[in-house]
Amino acid sequence: GAVVSQHPSWVICKSGTSVKIECRSLDFQATTMFWYRQFPKQSLMLMATSNEGSKATYEQGVEKDKFLINHASLTLSTLTVTSAHPEDSSFYICSPDQGGRAGKNIQYFGAGTRLSVL
Amino acid sequence: AQTVTQSQPEMSVQEAETVTLSCTYDTSENNYYLFWYKQPPSRQMILVIRQEAYKQQNATENRFSVNFQKAAKSFSLKISDSQLGDTAMYFCAFMKAGTYKYIFGTGTRLKVLA
Numbered sequence: 001g002a003v004v005s006q007h008p009s010w011v012i013c014k015s016g017t018s019v020k021i022e023c024r025s026l027d028f029q030a031t032t033m034f035w036y037r038q039f040p041k042q043s044l045m046l047m048a049t050s051n052e053g054s055k056a057t058y059e060q061g062v063e064k065d066k067f068l069i070n071h072a073s074l075t076l077s078t079l080t081v082t083s084a085h086p087e088d089s090s091f092y093i094c095s096p097d098q099g100g101r102a103g104k105n106i107q108y109f110g111a112g113t114r115l116s117v118l
Numbered sequence: 119a120q121t122v123t124q125s126q127p128e129m130s131v132q133e134a135e136t137v138t139l140s141c142t143y144d145t146s147e148n149n150y151y152l153f154w155y156k157q158p159p160s161r162q163m164i165l166v167i168r169q170e171a172y173k174q175q176n177a178t179e180n181r182f183s184v185n186f187q188k189a190a191k192s193f194s195l196k197i198s199d200s201q202l203g204d205t206a207m208y209f210c211a212f213m214k215a216g217t218y219k220y221i222f223g224t225g226t227r228l229k230v231l232a
Contacts, residue, residue, distance in 0.1 A: 034219060043209060043222040044163075091161060097218050106153075107218055109163035 003027050006094050006110030013084055014118055021079045021113045023094030029074035030096030034107070035067075038091040047092075050077055084117045091115075120145040122212050124223035132231050138185075138193045139226045141210030149215040152186065152193045156208040157225075166208070169193065171179045200230045 003026040013019050023033060031052050036044040048064075050056040050071035058064045068080040068089075077096070081088055094110040121144045131137035143152070155168040169177045169186050176184050181201075185194045199203055210223040 038161075043224045045222075046219055049219070059159065062182075093161075093163065095220075103231075106165060106168060107220065112161045114231070 004094065004096060004108050004110045006113055008113055009090060009111060010114045010116075011096050012116045012118065015085055016083055018080055018082045019084055021081075021092055021094075021115075023079070023096065023110050025075050025096040025098070028096075028098055029073060030077070030098065032097035033069075033071055033077035034095040034097070035069065035077075036093045036095065036109075038093060038112075040091075044093060044099050081115065084115070087115045089115055089117045120147070120150075120212050120214065120221050122210055122221050122223035124208075124210055124226050126226045127224070128227045128229070130229045131197075133200055133202060135200055136196060136198045137200055137228065139197070139228065140211075141195070141223055143191050143193065143210070143212050143223075145191070145212065145214075147214050151213045151215065152184075152208055153211040153213065153220070154182070154184070154193075154195045155209045155211060155222075156204075156206045157209065163209075167195065197214055197228075202230050202232060204228060205230045222223045 004022040007022045033050045035047045036072045037047050038044045047062045048056045050069045052071045056069040071077040091112050093112040096108045123142045136161045150171045152169045156166050167177050167179045167182050181198045183196045207225045207227050209225045211220040
């Protein structure tokens with residue numbers, strides 16, 4: 001199956017610092033990347049959709065200036081949490097569009113990044 | 119807007135027994151897909167089973183099967199011969215055709231007891 005690599009798996013940072021999360025599709029090209037956020041004991045909520053070479057589209061209530069998304073290539077998308085605060089502590093999961101490789105309308109997910117802001 | 123509801127926050131089942139997880143959804147779309155995903159303690163999302171809305175036949179994958187009732191907007195997951203490795207969080211998800219975006223339910227935490 002398709003391989004999605006998400007790094008780091010866990011990061012602890014001080015309040016006010018920025019954290020970058022990388023998501024790579026290792027054996028396919030992804031023109032679209034979905035970023036989800038999962039608060040403890042809650043469901044996954046779509047944050048934003050990024051397309052290679054263009055600006056990301058953010059879901060309602062998600063601050064685009066806080067969550068910077070860069071999708072500069074077909075195999076790499078990054079999510080940067082800027083000036084992180086404790087309320088940004090969450091589990092972030094990427095899901096690249098695998099273009100039907102996994103079967104129609106099936107998406108694979110990265111293993112996720114646990115962000116803890118002190 | 120679409121919504122997905124899982125009314126059972128937690129469930130438990132004895133090993134080798136059968137358990138059914140409930141899911142209902144609301145949509146005005148006619149062309150969509152429904153999924154069950156498993157999230158074990160590792161937090162990696164794993165696809166369990168998928169159903170196309172235009173298909174009347176219920177999907178099955180080994181020990182996993184669904185009861186898809188389109189008119190009632192119901193999509194339950196049946197796990198037969200439960201195994202300890204089935205212990206996980208289970209999410210029901212909706213996807214409008216052509217979007218690749220999931221709308222997830224709140225999840226059901228399933229614990230399989232030895």
